[in-house]
Amino acid sequence: MKKLLTPAVISLALLLTACGSGDYAATEIPQKPQPSESSAPPPAPQRDCVDPLQSYTPEGTMPPPGAMPPGTYMAKIKARGRLIAGVSADSLNLGSRNPVTGVIEGFDIDMIKAVARAIFGTDKGTVELRVISSPQRIPVLQKEQVDIVARNMTINCNRWKDIAFSAEYYRSGQKTLVPLDSTAKSLDDLDGKTICAPAGSTSLDNLKDKNPQAIPVTADTDTGCLALFQSGKAYGITGDDTVLAGDVAQDPYARVLPERFSDEPYGLGMSLKHPEFVRFVNQVLAQIKADGTWMASYTKWLQPALGKLASPPPSLYGRTPGT
Missing domain, CATH: 3.40.190.10 (Periplasmic binding protein-like II)
Structure with missing residues (x-):
């Protein structure tokens, strides 16, 4: 059967040069990014990974938007004025560029916007999306070129050696x-x-x-x-x-x-150097799973192709930094 090429083939070239518009910026990280300097201490030596789905347990109550605890990584993001996220721009319904508006949108993007709202009180003008490829997901976190990665990334023990994961936010x-x-x-x-x-x-x-x-x-x-x-x-x-x-x-x-x-359990990727940020993101995920925000996003982006879900995946905790 002869196939007709769809706009996806044409859009492959366009994605490499297009810039996002709308409420948040979108840039593209080069295939060979340069490492950034960081004064943060190196991550603790890794011990055996018993359950990769266990993430760091949230501590205390979530701080109100705009009032991040001093000295935390969230406070650094707040002072910078934007959350920097590594995402896809060509995964339809997860993270893809709208051909009309030029804005990158989807289920993964909604997870990033929820984190931004928890830090700033709004996701308008407070998110910078950096387009990355699959092989770049871990390196950009290790080099701290982004704060967080939401790019349909599977949680597993091997990856926990290099980066930290949030609790599971989707099961593919x-x-x-x-x-x-x-x-x-x-x-x-x-x-x-x-x-x-x-x-x-x-x-x-x-x-x-x-x-x-x-x-x-x-x-x-x-x-x-x-x-x-x-x-x-x-x-x-x-x-x-x-x-x-x-x-x-x-x-x-x-x-x-x-x-x-x-x-394929998806997790939001973050640096091992900032466990307090991972705990904070886990608080955000717990909140949007409980208040219906997560389900509304799933219904909009994924339900038409994948069917209804009874509930979000559960969040598992118990991991400590260095494990």
Whole structure:
């Protein structure tokens, strides 16, 4: 079946140069960013990770917006006047640039805006979104080029060695996208086929484990994988169901196989150097899960493609810095 190229292929080039507009700025971090200097002490040595979903336990009551405790990382962000976040600009419904307004929007962006409101009292003019690729998610946090990353990043023990995570804010799962006329029923039916996954992602690792006979190809972005698929350079794409749902919305000649072969718990990434900021973000997540803000965002961005949810994922605590 012949495929028609959709605007996603064209938008791949545009995303590299477009600048966001609206209530918050959007910039792009170069592929090889320079490290920033920091006077913060190095993170404590890591011990065994028992449960990767355990994050730092919130302490005390959440401070009122605009009154961040002196000496905390939140106070530093408040004094700067903006929260700097690393995000995607091409993951439809999670973090993607609206073609009409130019503003980056989606479920992940709503999580960032909630943190900004808790610090400043508003998300208007207080958020700077920096567009990053999958491989950049951890380095930009280690070099403190951003305060927080919201880019459909899976929480796991290996990543806890390099960065800190919030409590889980969404539970995704890995699936596979194939041509509409494919007879495949699962990834096991794709021996010898080229399958794209973002570089530096758990999706790429899971692909190699699930079917070593598939031929992995990579791209730095989700749109990059979609472009390879639409140009015939990749037979399929594997990744989080949230991302693949956005791909199908852009390509009528694609479908997602029903097989789900992993759990992908998303967390907001932060530096290991600022555990008080992680605790604060966990307070924010607990609040928006309880007051309906989280569910409203899910209903708007993800429910049409992925169906209704009874409740947000639970928050697990108990981790201490250095573990």
